[in-house]
Every structure is written in C-alpha cells, then in structure tokens.
Amino acid sequence: MERVKTAIVGASGYTGQELVRLLLMHPGIELVAATSRQEAGRSLGDVFPRFRGMPGSELAFIGPDPDAIAATGAKAAFLALPHGVAAEIARALLERGLKVIDLSADFRLRDPQVYAEFYGHEHPAPDLLGEAVYGLPEVRSNAIAAARLVASPGCYPTSILLPLIPLLKAGLIDPATIVANSMSGVSGAGRKADIPLLFCECNESVRAYGVPKHRHLSEIEQELSLAAGDKVTITFIPHLIPVNAGIATTTTAMLKPGVDAAAVGEALEKAYADADFVRLLGKGGCADTKHVTRTNFIDIGWEHDARTGRVLLMSAEDNLGKGAGSQALQSFNLLFGLEPMAGLQLV
Amino acid sequence: MERVKTAIVGASGYTGQELVRLLLMHPGIELVAATSRQEAGRSLGDVFPRFRGMPGSELAFIGPDPDAIAATGAKAAFLALPHGVAAEIARALLERGLKVIDLSADFRLRDPQVYAEFYGHEHPAPDLLGEAVYGLPEVRSNAIAAARLVASPGCYPTSILLPLIPLLKAGLIDPATIVANSMSGVSGAGRKADIPLLFCECNESVRAYGVPKHRHLSEIEQELSLAAGDKVTITFIPHLIPVNAGIATTTTAMLKPGVDAAAVGEALEKAYADADFVRLLGKGGCADTKHVTRTNFIDIGWEHDARTGRVLLMSAEDNLGKGAGSQALQSFNLLFGLEPMAGLQLV
Amino acid sequence: MERVKTAIVGASGYTGQELVRLLLMHPGIELVAATSRQEAGRSLGDVFPRFRGMPGSELAFIGPDPDAIAATGAKAAFLALPHGVAAEIARALLERGLKVIDLSADFRLRDPQVYAEFYGHEHPAPDLLGEAVYGLPEVRSNAIAAARLVASPGCYPTSILLPLIPLLKAGLIDPATIVANSMSGVSGAGRKADIPLLFCECNESVRAYGVPKHRHLSEIEQELSLAAGDKVTITFIPHLIPVNAGIATTTTAMLKPGVDAAAVGEALEKAYADADFVRLLGKGGCADTKHVTRTNFIDIGWEHDARTGRVLLMSAEDNLGKGAGSQALQSFNLLFGLEPMAGLQLV
Amino acid sequence: MERVKTAIVGASGYTGQELVRLLLMHPGIELVAATSRQEAGRSLGDVFPRFRGMPGSELAFIGPDPDAIAATGAKAAFLALPHGVAAEIARALLERGLKVIDLSADFRLRDPQVYAEFYGHEHPAPDLLGEAVYGLPEVRSNAIAAARLVASPGCYPTSILLPLIPLLKAGLIDPATIVANSMSGVSGAGRKADIPLLFCECNESVRAYGVPKHRHLSEIEQELSLAAGDKVTITFIPHLIPVNAGIATTTTAMLKPGVDAAAVGEALEKAYADADFVRLLGKGGCADTKHVTRTNFIDIGWEHDARTGRVLLMSAEDNLGKGAGSQALQSFNLLFGLEPMAGLQLV
Known part of the structure; x- marks a missing residue:
C-alpha cells in the first residue's frame, strides 16, 4: 500500500516533535515536509537528536511556505502552530488541495464571537468555521472521516x-x-x-x-x-x-x-x-x-x-498524545480510511 | 532562659525527622529524647546523616518506654506515631506529667463513633477526648495554650x-x-x-x-x-x-x-x-x-x-511543616508561652 | 510470515515489563507465555495497566514451570530473573528445545571462578558456560546468530x-x-x-x-x-x-x-x-x-x-533498553534471522 | 550585640536568593541593601514570595549604585554578579570602606593571564588581585579573617x-x-x-x-x-x-x-x-x-x-550552599569575628 504523503507545519515545538515521532513510526505515512522558520535547512535528526538513525530522520526542515509544502506532494498537513497563525496557513493549504488537521485553537469554536471573547482578537478565518469538524473521534468519527479541515481538541x-x-x-x-x-x-x-x-x-x-x-x-x-x-x-x-x-x-x-x-x-x-x-x-x-x-x-x-x-x-x-499529537493522528486515520490503530499501537 | 526539655516519640519517620530538624534548631527547646523501636541505640546523626555535626545530633534513640522518657526530665512530648498506637503512649506520658502534642489522628475527633467509622476500630482512649484540643493555632490559640493534650491537625x-x-x-x-x-x-x-x-x-x-x-x-x-x-x-x-x-x-x-x-x-x-x-x-x-x-x-x-x-x-x-511538624511546634510555643515565631522563622 | 512464539520468564520486574512492551509491539513475535510466581493467573493488562487495550495484553501470567512454557510452543525465552535462579530454568528450557536469551549475569562470565569471586557463590551451571555467547551484537553478531544460549550484557x-x-x-x-x-x-x-x-x-x-x-x-x-x-x-x-x-x-x-x-x-x-x-x-x-x-x-x-x-x-x-530489554531483542532478531531493526524502530 | 549592616549586590539570581535567605535568618546580620537592576523598587517579599512574612522581607531592591549602597551604612557586601561585572563594583565598594565578599570568578585567580585564558577577556582589575584572598575557610581562615576582599570559591x-x-x-x-x-x-x-x-x-x-x-x-x-x-x-x-x-x-x-x-x-x-x-x-x-x-x-x-x-x-x-552562599557567609563570620557557626546551624 502506498503511504500517504504528509506534512507537519510547525514541527519544532513539543507537539510538533511528538507528531514527528509518531509519523516516523507510522506504517501508512510518509513524512515529506516538516516546517520551522528557525530550523529551516537542518535535518530532523540534527534538531531532535532522539530521531537520528530512524528512517526518515534525514528530512530537512523547510520554512512554512504553502507552495513548498504542496510541492512535496503532501496530501495532508498537521498544523502545530500558535492560534491565529494556524488559520492563515490552513486556508492556503486547503486551497492547494491538502486536508488539514489543525492542532491550534483556530477552528475549534463554531462561534467567532466566542473566539474573540476568549482569545482576545477577531477570528482570522470565520468563513472556514462552518466546515471545520471538532475532531474528537469518539464523538463524531463519521464527520471527521468526511472532513477537509479537522480542529483537533486541546489536551x-x-x-x-x-x-x-x-x-x-x-x-x-x-x-x-x-x-x-x-x-x-x-x-x-x-x-x-x-x-x-x-x-x-x-x-x-x-x-x-x-x-x-x-x-x-x-x-x-x-x-x-x-x-x-x-x-x-x-x-x-x-x-x-x-x-x-x-x-x-x-x-x-x-x-x-x-x-x-x-x-x-x-x-x-x-x-x-x-x-x-x-x-x-x-x-x-x-x-x-x-x-x-x-x-x-x-x-x-x-x-x-x-x-x-x-x-x-x-x-x-498524555497531554502531547491523546491530548494533542496522537489524537490528531487518530483523526488522520479516519480521514484516510486507515486502520484505526495504525501507528497508534504504542505503549 | 532555660530551654524546655522535650521528647519526640516515633522519630524515625518523615514527620519525626522533620520534628528533629525543627527542635535541633529551636532556641527554646532542648531535645532530650527521641524514640524508635528499630533505631534504639543509634544516634540521630547516624540514622539521619543530615543531622550530623549539629549540636544535639549525638543524642541516641531510645525505645518508646514512658518511664524512660519521663526520666529524661522532658516536660513535653511530640508523638509522631501511627493512629491507635499514639493514644496509649499519650495516656502514659500525661500520667507522668508531660504535656503531649499528638500528631496522629487519635485525639482529633470529638466523637468516638466518628473515629470508629473512619478508622475501623474502637477509639483506644475515649475518656481523653474531652480534654484534647484540636490544635489549629489560628482558630483556637487560647485553648491550645491552656491544654495538656493537643491533637495537631493533619496535612x-x-x-x-x-x-x-x-x-x-x-x-x-x-x-x-x-x-x-x-x-x-x-x-x-x-x-x-x-x-x-x-x-x-x-x-x-x-x-x-x-x-x-x-x-x-x-x-x-x-x-x-x-x-x-x-x-x-x-x-x-x-x-x-x-x-x-x-x-x-x-x-x-x-x-x-x-x-x-x-x-x-x-x-x-x-x-x-x-x-x-x-x-x-x-x-x-x-x-x-x-x-x-x-x-x-x-x-x-x-x-x-x-x-x-x-x-x-x-x-x-508544606505537608510536613504547617501540615505536621512545624504546626505542632507552633502549638508548643503556645503551650509554653514562647515567642510565637520562635524556631519557626525559617525560609 | 509466521511470528516466532516467545516466552518471557520473570516478567513482573522492570526489565520484564520492558520486554513485554517490546514484544507486544514486535511484528515478528507472538508472546505466548509470561511467567511470574506472584502474578500467576492475572493478565498482563491487569498487572501492568499500561498494556491494557494492546493486542496480546489479555495473556495471563503463568508460574515459571518449564513444561508449561514449552507447552505453549515457544521457540525462545527471555529470562529476566535474579542471577542464580536464571541458570536452572535456562537449562530446563534448553533441554526442551528452546533458545534462551538470559538477561541475568549467570552466563556472562567464561570463568566460573570469576563468577564465584564476584557473586559470592559457586556457579550453578558451569557446564553451560562454554556454549553461552556474551550477547553484544555490535561485537559478535555471528556468534549470537548461531547460539542456543545468549547471555545478554548488563546495563x-x-x-x-x-x-x-x-x-x-x-x-x-x-x-x-x-x-x-x-x-x-x-x-x-x-x-x-x-x-x-x-x-x-x-x-x-x-x-x-x-x-x-x-x-x-x-x-x-x-x-x-x-x-x-x-x-x-x-x-x-x-x-x-x-x-x-x-x-x-x-x-x-x-x-x-x-x-x-x-x-x-x-x-x-x-x-x-x-x-x-x-x-x-x-x-x-x-x-x-x-x-x-x-x-x-x-x-x-x-x-x-x-x-x-x-x-x-x-x-x-536506556538502562532498560540498550542496557537490557531491547538489546536482548536485538540478539533475538539475529537468532531468528529477522530484520535487524524489527521491533526496534522506536523513538 | 549590634548586627552587622550588610548588602547583597545582585540579589535576584539563585545565589543571590540563597544569600537573602541566609542573611534574613542570621542573628548577627542586618540586611540593609539588596540590589537588582530589574527588580529595583520591589520588595524582597514581592520578588521572592518565599520570603514574605519574614522580618526584613519588606526591604526594597535598589539599583547597583555604590553610593546608594554605602549610604545604607553597610559594612560589607556580598557580590553575586556575573564575572567581569563584579570587579568594577567591588572596587567601588572597597573605596567606600566596605569589605567585599565576591562570589564571582573575578578575584579567584592570582594570575591575570590565567584569567584571560579561561574567561576570554582581560582581567578588569588586576591591581586588586594581590590582596584578594581565595576564601576556602578550611584552608586559610586567618587570611580570610584579615582580608578586605574575599574571593569566594565556586561550587x-x-x-x-x-x-x-x-x-x-x-x-x-x-x-x-x-x-x-x-x-x-x-x-x-x-x-x-x-x-x-x-x-x-x-x-x-x-x-x-x-x-x-x-x-x-x-x-x-x-x-x-x-x-x-x-x-x-x-x-x-x-x-x-x-x-x-x-x-x-x-x-x-x-x-x-x-x-x-x-x-x-x-x-x-x-x-x-x-x-x-x-x-x-x-x-x-x-x-x-x-x-x-x-x-x-x-x-x-x-x-x-x-x-x-x-x-x-x-x-x-549544596552548590548554592557550601558551594556558594553559605560558604561566603562562613567567610563573613571570620571577617567580622562572629561565631563560626552563626547563621549556619541549618539542616
């Protein structure tokens, strides 16, 4: 089976690092892009010594450029970015045909006014809220499977x-x-x-x-x-x-x-x-x-x-697992019709 | 000023150890007895290497014998013993004229039936409950100052x-x-x-x-x-x-x-x-x-x-401080009319 | 490909637990027996809540009986036992046709006198020392691959x-x-x-x-x-x-x-x-x-x-990984001709 | 006995904080100045919540101005500053008649060339090296007692x-x-x-x-x-x-x-x-x-x-104790003829 080409946008924080770890071990995923403004040019293994020696760890970080990400052939992208920043790149990637699993808060709320109340600024992309699915797989797996944009819940x-x-x-x-x-x-x-x-x-x-x-x-x-x-x-x-x-x-x-x-x-x-x-x-x-x-x-x-x-x-x-990275991956498996536990049988 | 001769009964656990620490540094207290069945014969400094070199740390543990404790001239005793065990020795020390500050649960409850309900056995000394004072100094300092038996609260x-x-x-x-x-x-x-x-x-x-x-x-x-x-x-x-x-x-x-x-x-x-x-x-x-x-x-x-x-x-x-040892010492200062902050100006 | 049926003898300590973790995730291994005197009858998932929900975690502990282990069809056994105890069961399992990877010190030394000097008692099975291979895969992979009894090094x-x-x-x-x-x-x-x-x-x-x-x-x-x-x-x-x-x-x-x-x-x-x-x-x-x-x-x-x-x-x-469990698994892969990184691509 | 008025220059780091702790509890010292560029104007208790409620904790930080420090009547100053910075203020305080206990590396080396080799820049005050005493009290207590400038050793x-x-x-x-x-x-x-x-x-x-x-x-x-x-x-x-x-x-x-x-x-x-x-x-x-x-x-x-x-x-x-703050205080006791264990009987 061909592996799904996938990108991680914002891969240098703790959540991004956990996503890298999970994707490198996932049998159905090929990690084709990892972005970080600061680490662009360095390999995953250089930035995160833990990953050296793993197949795929020689991949070099690139900057968060939507065209460059799309050019890797990625069919999907995980966003591990600060809220506010995520919305913009989500839109750009959706426009380029990628499915997006956003781990920020940008698409979790249905009501942009609640967003403004809790996050202190206007919602950056209110038109996308309608189609975003709050990605709690135990609650709405069908909606996630059919989504283009998943808002993965917080920890x-x-x-x-x-x-x-x-x-x-x-x-x-x-x-x-x-x-x-x-x-x-x-x-x-x-x-x-x-x-x-x-x-x-x-x-x-x-x-x-x-x-x-x-x-x-x-x-x-x-x-x-x-x-x-x-x-x-x-x-x-x-x-x-x-x-x-x-x-x-x-x-x-x-x-x-x-x-x-x-x-x-x-x-x-x-x-x-x-x-x-x-x-x-x-x-x-x-x-x-x-x-x-x-x-x-x-x-x-x-x-x-x-x-x-x-x-x-x-x-x-685990706040970085079921509370962030692996839960997002659970949604990914639904989005792409993979086995539910693929890449997640870890203890 | 003469220092108050004081004993610690059950000095080998964490609470007992904290009491030793506090009493060795207290300017108004002379630690004259520390008991432990297991450590009897060894010095405080041998059992707790932290205390070596401190004046008083050469004191040797003795067994929990009321007569031996009374023979040291102790005017007061802190009890850091399991519940059920404390009541018995408390009575023996009271009979020998010592004031007792008990850090176990034995004298905290006014109603022996509540004790039986929560601790699973009959109260070992119900006749003493009437005079025991629940030793929360911020709530009843006068009663503590006048007490013979203080039940120091849990953490x-x-x-x-x-x-x-x-x-x-x-x-x-x-x-x-x-x-x-x-x-x-x-x-x-x-x-x-x-x-x-x-x-x-x-x-x-x-x-x-x-x-x-x-x-x-x-x-x-x-x-x-x-x-x-x-x-x-x-x-x-x-x-x-x-x-x-x-x-x-x-x-x-x-x-x-x-x-x-x-x-x-x-x-x-x-x-x-x-x-x-x-x-x-x-x-x-x-x-x-x-x-x-x-x-x-x-x-x-x-x-x-x-x-x-x-x-x-x-x-x-601190569960061993205000929640146990130093709070008991705060009651001690009240019992003996010492400065409220004596031995407790520690940060 | 058929998975190799494998046993863990002494699976309730930290090293045993790490072996369970690794074997449950290994694509080429079927864990068929895990022994523990104390935990016999309970499942892996009950004893180690971490493993519940993983395929294979319903396996019940059995006692360390060589016949019972052999009866599971196990082709190999990892021993995570105290030194002295391991030698006896190793012999029994070898006699029943299993390959043995021993994580104790029993077969690491070539000279039984050195064993006696450092471990304080006679070697329990000196006749087996000749064929045991000190299992440092980076140093003697060929010997390990050909062995019946591997003495996996300490951390x-x-x-x-x-x-x-x-x-x-x-x-x-x-x-x-x-x-x-x-x-x-x-x-x-x-x-x-x-x-x-x-x-x-x-x-x-x-x-x-x-x-x-x-x-x-x-x-x-x-x-x-x-x-x-x-x-x-x-x-x-x-x-x-x-x-x-x-x-x-x-x-x-x-x-x-x-x-x-x-x-x-x-x-x-x-x-x-x-x-x-x-x-x-x-x-x-x-x-x-x-x-x-x-x-x-x-x-x-x-x-x-x-x-x-x-x-x-x-x-x-990792003292439980390359210093114990996963290094033993690295030898296992050699023993059974599996991919060197099988079950070990973990980060 | 009158307490020695003392200053801490650079009191907002971990070593400075430990000095504050020790000086607040020292019976022979009155802490009259604590400096910090960043915290100037705030009290010790505000910056370090641990100290609130202790006598002396209401003291407000001031900037590291030698005249202001001298104006407090301080007879001595502890310097807990980065190397290079300490030398300058040490000179200024010496000129104003204070004894100085420097916890930086600035006065520890007798040879300014060795300083330049290890610290990468010229020594900022080579003329003071001659009188500085490397303050290991167990090795040269007499020299410390007679010194004007003590270079307290590193941890x-x-x-x-x-x-x-x-x-x-x-x-x-x-x-x-x-x-x-x-x-x-x-x-x-x-x-x-x-x-x-x-x-x-x-x-x-x-x-x-x-x-x-x-x-x-x-x-x-x-x-x-x-x-x-x-x-x-x-x-x-x-x-x-x-x-x-x-x-x-x-x-x-x-x-x-x-x-x-x-x-x-x-x-x-x-x-x-x-x-x-x-x-x-x-x-x-x-x-x-x-x-x-x-x-x-x-x-x-x-x-x-x-x-x-x-x-x-x-x-x-303790790297902040005998390796820094309390060892400096041990030298202070020598400098001012106090009891050797004054303020240091802590466990």
Whole structure:
C-alpha cells in the first residue's frame, strides 16, 4: 500500500516533535515536509537528536511556505502552530488541495464571537468555521472521516469531555454543578524560554494557574452544551505539576435526583464499548498518568460519593498524545480510511 | 532562659525527622529524647546523616518506654506515631506529667463513633477526648495554650480548613457545594517500603487516590461544622504528585445568593490579620508549594468565577511543616508561652 | 510470515515489563507465555495497566514451570530473573528445545571462578558456560546468530564496552588508566520494596554506590581484556540519580604516547559504520540520556583533553533498553534471522 | 550585640536568593541593601514570595549604585554578579570602606593571564588581585579573617579541593592521575531563560557538558598546585542532573607507590578534625547530596580500589550552599569575628 504523503507545519515545538515521532513510526505515512522558520535547512535528526538513525530522520526542515509544502506532494498537513497563525496557513493549504488537521485553537469554536471573547482578537478565518469538524473521534468519527479541515481538541478539553459527554447525554448529572480540576505536565506550556518554565522553578512545585477563565473553557463548554442539549457553564482549574507529560483530571458533579450511581458506569460502558483508545477502569478506578504517557489511550475511572451525591470522574491521558499529537493522528486515520490503530499501537 | 526539655516519640519517620530538624534548631527547646523501636541505640546523626555535626545530633534513640522518657526530665512530648498506637503512649506520658502534642489522628475527633467509622476500630482512649484540643493555632490559640493534650491537625485538613473557616463563619458560601481537590507530595504517605511509593512508580505520575471517603474527612467536616454552626459534608479528592514535600489545595464552593465576591477577601483578611503564618495572596493569587516548603507558612489566594458564582480558594503548605511538624511546634510555643515565631522563622 | 512464539520468564520486574512492551509491539513475535510466581493467573493488562487495550495484553501470567512454557510452543525465552535462579530454568528450557536469551549475569562470565569471586557463590551451571555467547551484537553478531544460549550484557557494561572496545582493539589507549563513572536511573535497581528506593529518598539526591568492586566489573573486564588481548583492570564508579531510566557513562583514559587524538574518532567510526543502533556524536558530543530512553540506541561522543593527554568517552543509553530489554531483542532478531531493526524502530 | 549592616549586590539570581535567605535568618546580620537592576523598587517579599512574612522581607531592591549602597551604612557586601561585572563594583565598594565578599570568578585567580585564558577577556582589575584572598575557610581562615576582599570559591572547586588538598599536602597521590567527575543540580546554571534549562529539557536527562576545559579548572588547578607545591593539571568532567540543588563529586587518583591506603583516612581526619562544616564519612562512605542541601556542610567519604591502586574521593555539598552562599557567609563570620557557626546551624 502506498503511504500517504504528509506534512507537519510547525514541527519544532513539543507537539510538533511528538507528531514527528509518531509519523516516523507510522506504517501508512510518509513524512515529506516538516516546517520551522528557525530550523529551516537542518535535518530532523540534527534538531531532535532522539530521531537520528530512524528512517526518515534525514528530512530537512523547510520554512512554512504553502507552495513548498504542496510541492512535496503532501496530501495532508498537521498544523502545530500558535492560534491565529494556524488559520492563515490552513486556508492556503486547503486551497492547494491538502486536508488539514489543525492542532491550534483556530477552528475549534463554531462561534467567532466566542473566539474573540476568549482569545482576545477577531477570528482570522470565520468563513472556514462552518466546515471545520471538532475532531474528537469518539464523538463524531463519521464527520471527521468526511472532513477537509479537522480542529483537533486541546489536551484539557479531551480529558474533561470524554468522561462527561456520556453522562450529559444520558441526563445523569446536573450540568450546573460541574467542577473540573486538572493537573498537567510542563510540556503543555510549550517549548518557550520563560523563567517560570525553568527546571528549578517547576521542580518541587505545584500550583493552580489560569483561573477562573482558561481559554480552553470555550471549547469545553461548546461541546458539553452540545451533549447536554442546553448551555453548560463549568468551573475549571488547571494546575501545573512537575512531570514532563501527562494530564490527570478529576471532575465532580451532582447526580440528578433519583439517578442510581450504577447508571454512570453503564453510560460510560455503552459509550465506549467500541472505542479503541478509551480504557474504562470502572468504579473506584483512579486513573494514573504513568500508564498512558506516550500512548493514545485515555483511562477513565469513576466513583460515587454517596455522602454528598456527587459522581467523581478521574481521567488520565498524555497531554502531547491523546491530548494533542496522537489524537490528531487518530483523526488522520479516519480521514484516510486507515486502520484505526495504525501507528497508534504504542505503549 | 532555660530551654524546655522535650521528647519526640516515633522519630524515625518523615514527620519525626522533620520534628528533629525543627527542635535541633529551636532556641527554646532542648531535645532530650527521641524514640524508635528499630533505631534504639543509634544516634540521630547516624540514622539521619543530615543531622550530623549539629549540636544535639549525638543524642541516641531510645525505645518508646514512658518511664524512660519521663526520666529524661522532658516536660513535653511530640508523638509522631501511627493512629491507635499514639493514644496509649499519650495516656502514659500525661500520667507522668508531660504535656503531649499528638500528631496522629487519635485525639482529633470529638466523637468516638466518628473515629470508629473512619478508622475501623474502637477509639483506644475515649475518656481523653474531652480534654484534647484540636490544635489549629489560628482558630483556637487560647485553648491550645491552656491544654495538656493537643491533637495537631493533619496535612490535608490544615490546607482545607484555614481558607474555608472564615468564609463559613461569615456565612458567605453554601456548605453543600464545597469540593476540595488536593495535590500532595509523596512524603505524606510515610517512610514505608511499599512498591507504589518507589521512585519509578511515583516519578512522572499523578493520580487521585483514597476516594470517596478519605480518613481525614472526619476531622475536616468536624471543624467545618463547628465553623458553620451546622453539619457540613464535603467532597474531598486527594492526589499524589511527584514532589517530596508540599500540598496544594484548590477548594470551590458557591457563594450564597447576594454575596459580593469582595466579601471573601475581606473575611480572609479579617481572620488572618494577626496570623504570623498565614500569608494572604489576595484575589487571583495562585499559591505555589515551592514558596512554603520547609516553613510554617500557609499561602492562601482566592478567585471569583463570576460565570458560575463559585469562589476558588487556593492554598499551599508544606505537608510536613504547617501540615505536621512545624504546626505542632507552633502549638508548643503556645503551650509554653514562647515567642510565637520562635524556631519557626525559617525560609 | 509466521511470528516466532516467545516466552518471557520473570516478567513482573522492570526489565520484564520492558520486554513485554517490546514484544507486544514486535511484528515478528507472538508472546505466548509470561511467567511470574506472584502474578500467576492475572493478565498482563491487569498487572501492568499500561498494556491494557494492546493486542496480546489479555495473556495471563503463568508460574515459571518449564513444561508449561514449552507447552505453549515457544521457540525462545527471555529470562529476566535474579542471577542464580536464571541458570536452572535456562537449562530446563534448553533441554526442551528452546533458545534462551538470559538477561541475568549467570552466563556472562567464561570463568566460573570469576563468577564465584564476584557473586559470592559457586556457579550453578558451569557446564553451560562454554556454549553461552556474551550477547553484544555490535561485537559478535555471528556468534549470537548461531547460539542456543545468549547471555545478554548488563546495563553498565554496555555503556562502557561499546565506546572502549574499538580503542583497545586499535591500541590507542593505556588500559591501566581507564576510569569509568556512570550515572544510572533508579529502575536499574529493580522493582523492590526497599526504603532507599522510595521516591523521597531518591528525589533530589545523587550519590555513588557499590564501590570499589561492583559485580558488573567482572564482565566489563572480561570483555575489555578480550579486546585488548591482555588482562585489563579498571576503576568503575556507579552513581544513582533521580531519573526513571537512562545511563550516562563518562570514561577517561590516557592516550598512548604518540597517538593522534583524531585516531579515536576514526576508530569509533570504523567500528560502528554499519551499526544500526550506535549513534556517533563525534568530537565534543556530550551524550544525553533523554535522546535514547525507550530506544535501542546508544549515543557515543568523545573529547580530547589535550592538557592531560586523556580521551573522554561519553555514552548514553536506556538502562532498560540498550542496557537490557531491547538489546536482548536485538540478539533475538539475529537468532531468528529477522530484520535487524524489527521491533526496534522506536523513538 | 549590634548586627552587622550588610548588602547583597545582585540579589535576584539563585545565589543571590540563597544569600537573602541566609542573611534574613542570621542573628548577627542586618540586611540593609539588596540590589537588582530589574527588580529595583520591589520588595524582597514581592520578588521572592518565599520570603514574605519574614522580618526584613519588606526591604526594597535598589539599583547597583555604590553610593546608594554605602549610604545604607553597610559594612560589607556580598557580590553575586556575573564575572567581569563584579570587579568594577567591588572596587567601588572597597573605596567606600566596605569589605567585599565576591562570589564571582573575578578575584579567584592570582594570575591575570590565567584569567584571560579561561574567561576570554582581560582581567578588569588586576591591581586588586594581590590582596584578594581565595576564601576556602578550611584552608586559610586567618587570611580570610584579615582580608578586605574575599574571593569566594565556586561550587565545583569546593567539592574537588576539600577532599584533595590534604592528600596532596601529605604527598599521598600522584597529581598527574587526578580525574574528577561532578554531578550538579540545575540551579548551578543560574536563573536564565534558556531552552536547555527548561523543566522538560532537564527532567529525565543526564549529560556531561563543558568538557574538556571548564572555566572552574583554572581555580581548581591553582589551589591544587599550591597544595602540591608543584603545577597540577587535572581532568574534570561536570554533568548536569535533574535536581534543583546539590553537587556530588567523585575524584580518583593513583596512590603513590608504597603509600598505605589508611593514610588517606588519616590525612583527611587530621586536616578536618576542627572543621565545623566538613563531615567525614570514612572509608566506604558514599556522600549523598540529599543530606547536605540547604546546609553549609560538605560530606566526604573515600574508598580504596586495591585492584588498581586508586583512591576514590566522594564528596557532596549544596552548590548554592557550601558551594556558594553559605560558604561566603562562613567567610563573613571570620571577617567580622562572629561565631563560626552563626547563621549556619541549618539542616
């Protein structure tokens, strides 16, 4: 079978690096372009010593020029760029016939006004929002398979949405009582030369940040509202912890009056019976990030706090994996009709 | 001034070790006994190489014999023992005229039935519960100063109680909506040879545990109920993160209808205006454990989530410091009329 | 192509776990047996949550019974057992027609007296030493390919031998001046419930240990002596550092009089021109463990200290990878005529 | 007793921060000035949240103006500045009558040509080199006590010099065979916004760097040569490991022919019998950084490798403590006739 020629635009950050890793190992993909303004001319192996010696690692970075990318014969491109920047290059690549999987926030929101509210500037390409598909494969695989433009979800949203959506759809919990606390590894903050991201500043430290209105709330609430059939507003508190990778999220909500706690487990099992990458831990299962790092799995456990009537949802994923790169690849497999687990059977 | 002769019973665990550290540096204390069944006969410096060279580190461990402890002339004893074990030795030392500061859970609960419910066995000394004082110095310094038996609070409770009590007393929040998420360093689990506490099991890992009914809930709810003037039941989710020391807690609750968010800041400021060891970070302050480790400070910030009506309380302390050893020492200073910050001006 | 049925004996430690990971992803291997006395009856996925959801992870552990292992149709077995224990089961499996790749120290030494000197007891199977092949694939691939019993090298030896052997063979350095300092991740100490391996004991700590006569010196010196054509004795100092995986080794030695430093680079390049898994960093290259973890690569850089006449060799590998599991798999590929990089193209 | 008014020039880096910590707790010092170009106007507590609530933490940073510093009445100043910058301000403060303890490299070398060779530019104040005292208190306490200008040693040098100097003075080892391998925490690299110092770049990583001619070699060899009475040149390999603080150094050297290994222990014991801050671990003692962090102690153990004739010296210190801030404070106590352990009895 011929491998799908594919590009990564913005390949020098942590998410880009994870995409390079995944694509070099994917049996159905040929990585034909990796872009980086700063690293143009250097090979993947030179910039990321980890990749030296792997077939494909001799590929040289190019600048983010749409024509140059198209000239490689790429049929698809992953965008791992800052929001705002991604929209422009997405349009250019779509015009040149590529399918685009965007890992930025640019196409995740249906409503450009919500984008402006949360990101602080006008949406750069509102005309494309209509066709973009929010790429949560467990929720809308058919739409992803048919899309030209996939907006791959953020790391926090994935860890919050997958446990909650089945419960909201089944009407088991009171949406007004949802509180989500997440703990994220430092790679989630990106590969930036900032003092607060130094080893000595992060090691032996844990703290909340970005409260009360983290940008990811916009996409979280959009998708929860779709699932609930009504507008949902939640409280979300992200925390930074000293690990390289991984997000653990604990979400609590009140069960609706009369709901039997067992219904929670049933809703999750029904929703994810056929989901390759959702691993249900059952009642009492406390998801641990160490079991999911460098995979596309998300582990979900739950508990019932009978004393207060709350359900506890505990999820764990790799923020660069199921929360970014490998989830985007999962959408790619759908887009190109590849085996769902192709290139993702990694542990 | 003569230094107060003091003993540490159970000095070979992490909390005991922290007490040794603090007492060796305290200008008003002479450490005259440190007990450990396993280490009896060896000096503090031999067992804990960190202490060698410090005046006092040549003291040899003795077994936990009440008569031997009393024979050293000790006027007070810190107990850093497992629950159930502490009660017995506490009684023996009280009978021999020592004041006792117990860091176990044995005397924290007023109701022996709650103890039995949460700890799984009958209370070993119910007759002593009446005189034991729950030793949160910011809440009841006078009672501590007059006590013979202080039950020093646990690490999670301290980080949850200090932010919440002023708000409950002022009637600002709905007690039924309280959810507390804590992230604790590994030392909180003790110095035990358990596989899950190995470096390779904890490093690059984060997970919830002990849900939905952690033992510390019993003392948390007792004290919250006292503050609220009514029975309070909350949801509490502890998480284990890869740091040696430190607890960060994020607590959320709905403001009562009509309450202005500014009242939260005012209640905290009023409560802790004269508290030496509570540092208020104000609105938007995200407490970070790295600023409090090895100190007796607790940092508290808060935020208002106007979209949902919740208040967010973010606290950070050292689980072995303000959450255990140094808080017990703070009570000691009260018990013996020493300067409040004596031996605790450490950063 | 039919996959080779394979067993892992002793699959519940860190090395066993890494072998499970590698074999589940290997396209040419079918894992048919995994043994563990303690975990018998439980599935791979139950014992190691990381593996759940992977094809093959439903396999149940069995006890270490040679007949039961042979009954699975296994053609080969990896042994990840303590030294002393491995020899016995190796013999039993060889008798049942399996090829054996032993990751313990039992068959690494040619001389049973050296074994007794370093391991403190008589060799358990001296008659098998004659046919065992010390499985350093870069040094003796043909012998490995023809072997029935491969003794896969330890983690420290691999990191020391691969840089040094070409220099000794070329006669560039004075063997009497070799000093090797290694820094190893904690997983190298195994998955044992020991106080010194607790998170709080290892984190924020670095120290030497096992001096002056670490057990691995025996195999290091055996192989160096073979390369030098004369008995070689070196100084080796291992250190424990707070990382899960990875070994960095810095080895120094005096260049022989008249040797041009450039000859060092040439000798390395000549030796490893065709080596898939040795990545040469050249002069000035400081190997970093973060680029090799979870791979079978070893990175080797070198430097010349013109002021003293010493050459510095800096190598990095994953102690569970090229230093244990994946290197054993590299030998497996040779034993069964598979593609050299099969199952090892991981980054 | 009146406290000595003291300034810290360059107080916003990691070394400066450690000096602030130590001076705030020192009973004989009043911190009257802390300088930082960037933080001028902000208080110590604002810039370093750890210090809030400590007496003295309300002091505001000022710019590095010599007149302003002198105007505070400061009798002494610690300089925690980059090399090259320190010399200029040192001169200005000396002229204004202050004693100066410089923690940069500017006054450590007696020979300005060696400075130029290792630091790449002309020495900025060669006329001051004559009176500067290399401030290793265990080696020249009298000279320090009488000095006006103390050049406090670097972190690597301290960990290498203290074990070696007694052996060289006693003529026990062959200076030409000395090889020192050090492992340093990340704080040693300073508080700079550099990609290689990010958490995700340092965590789960270990590597050599700065070979073969690290700048600190210049002062190491100067002091070793003084001890040996002859020019000494050594090999030194620093490594970066993922801890915040601490340096472990393992130094090897050949015993001179006929030297009994026991003489090593005797030489160390004789040299440091009265040294408050050197803790000898004896033969077989493997110094561990976790026992010395945040103290002024250096732990030194040794071993004899009888097979090769080498002695192994294993030392551990805090790179910001005995390797920087607290060692400078140790010199301060000498300069002002304070108790040797004043302000340094910290564990």
